[in-house]
Amino acid sequence: MMDTKEKILQKSLQLFNEFGISKVSQRKIAKCLSISPGNLTYHFKKKEDIEETLYFQLTTNISADFKKIDTDEINLSFILTLMNQVFTYIHTYRFVFLDIVYLIRSNPKISDDYKRLIKNRKKRFLQIYNSLLDAEILQNEKLPNEYEYLYKRLEILFDFYLSSVEISQKGITHNHIKKHSEIFLYSIFPYLTDKGQNEFIKLINRS
């Protein structure tokens, strides 16, 4: 059986995803679970504590996946699988991405961790980049800063795709995981060598 703490986290995640953090109070979470506000604050003193716990669940999951870069063979198929997995987590914890500016502006623990996380993400990107270059899957740069800017764009697509869906469409559905992955991966296609492009086309026809 699920304990109260776990129930609070699951319900909070659902409410945060649906309404945005600022519209969900501790009182509302308690009411939806039919528990007393006192019972809730016994487990989580402030709403920020719930936000943080959920945020760290997300980043722990994503980091575990990114660690595979150290052990597995890095090719396009690996990247496709990794991205599908990561975008599934992003979708599950989407309130973090929909409210990321607010979270980072208002919560110092999350802000500090996010700075650590983007450094790590850049390191991982360079690992992938070097592997693809060695395997002659990626072309050499044609412009100064070309791959630095590509990386910046990938970062923005990673963090803000769901926000873009939220403001331009009728709501976020499960289909958006696959689409997020495709829109993200297609941005590397024109930088691939002929060998890389052929491999890419085979992969997307299979998936």
Add this chain to the structure above:
Amino acid sequence: MMDTKEKILQKSLQLFNEFGISKVSQRKIAKCLSISPGNLTYHFKKKEDIEETLYFQLTTNISADFKKIDTDEINLSFILTLMNQVFTYIHTYRFVFLDIVYLIRSNPKISDDYKRLIKNRKKRFLQIYNSLLDAEILQNEKLPNEYEYLYKRLEILFDFYLSSVEISQKGITHNHIKKHSEIFLYSIFPYLTDKGQNEFIKLINRS
């Protein structure tokens, strides 16, 4: 001399940009201007009215610029100039982009207008796309959905670049206008024909 209404708008813009909408009350705006709260609500009944007025100032400016697509010759130089201009507006009214998910979730007038605006933006993109294709500056598609996904990425970069800067760096400075424009434009470079790429390189060396 500036009238009170204009003063309220300018101060609100500055405070919204600096602290985010949710941290700025009508009381705070009045206090910063040394006017009474009653004087402020005489001009703007609700905070939402200030948000809306500023939002429509922004979109009116951007739309006027985009109209040049109907009259001017469309080449890479035109696009570069247009983007620098538009990203200057985005920078000036950056609270709209930093809080866009919140604004669209909470303000029906802004939400409706934004839906209209993205339709218009897609139409403008297709105009530019067709002109560049006709002028043999852009390559033909190599993958199904390739340019649809490129467009989606451009949309996300357009709307969320400043949010990304806000959460990953120490604050948004004037330099980010040029950078926004570069990161945005570099994403079209690999889709250009040889002729287009040569033109592109000449342009960025000059700018």
